[in-house]
Amino acid sequence: MKTIFGPINSRRFGRSLGVDLSPDSKQCNFDCLYCELKPAKVVDRQSSVLPVSQIVADIQAALSEYKDIDVLTITANGEPTLYPHLSELMDAINQIKGSIKTLILSNASTIAQKETQEALLKFDSVKLSLDCATSKCFRKLDRPSKSVSLQAIKEGMLAFKKIFNGELIIEILIVNDLNDNLEEIEELNQFLLTLQPDRIDIGTIDRPPAYNIQPVNYEKLRELSLGFDASLPIVITAKAPKEGLKYNYSKEDLLQTLARRPLTKEDIELLFTQEAKEWLQELLEQGAVVEVPSSNTIFYRTKEK
Numbered sequence: 001m002k003t004i005f006g007p008i009n010s011r012r013f014g015r016s017l018g019v020d021l022s023p024d025s026k027q028c029n030f031d032c033l034y035c036e037l038k039p040a041k042v043v044d045r046q047s048s049v050l051p052v053s054q055i056v057a058d059i060q061a062a063l064s065e066y067k068d069i070d071v072l073t074i075t076a077n078g079e080p081t082l083y084p085h086l087s088e089l090m091d092a093i094n095q096i097k098g099s100i101k102t103l104i105l106s107n108a109s110t111i112a113q114k115e116t117q118e119a120l121l122k123f124d125s126v127k128l129s130l131d132c133a134t135s136k137c138f139r140k141l142d143r144p145s146k147s148v149s150l151q152a153i154k155e156g157m158l159a160f161k162k163i164f165n166g167e168l169i170i171e172i173l174i175v176n177d178l179n180d181n182l183e184e185i186e187e188l189n190q191f192l193l194t195l196q197p198d199r200i201d202i203g204t205i206d207r208p209p210a211y212n213i214q215p216v217n218y219e220k221l222r223e224l225s226l227g228f229d230a231s232l233p234i235v236i237t238a239k240a241p242k243e244g245l246k247y248n249y250s251k252e253d254l255l256q257t258l259a260r261r262p263l264t265k266e267d268i269e270l271l272f273t274q275e276a277k278e279w280l281q282e283l284l285e286q287g288a289v290v291e292v293p294s295s296n297t298i299f300y301r302t303k304e305k
């Protein structure tokens, strides 16, 4: 079962079994500064390609061993949409998976291609990276192959969103001194307002990166998250701050904060003092704040007038 890893417990998706479409070597068309794999020459296509039958056999063996899987997560040592038989693989997976959900983690580089869109339509959830909305930042941070264009990625995302009925999640990884400035956030904000994904995850480096770069802290992520429009479903995925960072919001502070950016249940657990949680409960009971479920996440926001 060399293509299988896990299972691991994922907070949002439940018990996840990983499927690696490039288990022998890194095959990627990006060379991200923050990659947790060793740097490797960028490639536009896989040279080492596993047969669909082998991957399906691995999945079947794993599913007979682990009976409690909620989601199959398709990924790769590199970029999974470079796997040339992805659509055929998904047809086979969808025949054997029963009620298990499917998720792909992609760098979005090929999303403008018709074949990629056809394959991704076969997933329940699609998570695409978008670290920068300007080409200069994109080239510096994600270091893509020359054949990849940010403009094509943006157009591809917009086209895919129009035809996809599943859950579309965008992931932004923030790196110190690279994309942690409000100008870049404003560009991302404008694009994401047009795209309207189901969820936007904002995180930072949490494992040793391929190159010498630094993460940002949780406070910085919160500050940047306020640069996005309040209607966008932003989730900060970074690790919990220390106890000392808890906020003792008053009722008025709470209303102002939630009007600027909805917070998730996890944000509230991490950031609020017990007293602030009690104020929130009161505002919920009064109907001034409402719970809005989106993409396996509960958001709290002020009631629209």
Ligand code: SF4
Pocket: 028, 029, 030, 031, 032, 034, 035, 036, 037, 077, 078, 079, 107
């Ligand atoms: S897209 Fe993923 S695998 Fe490829 S270089 Fe970036 S982080 Fe690494």
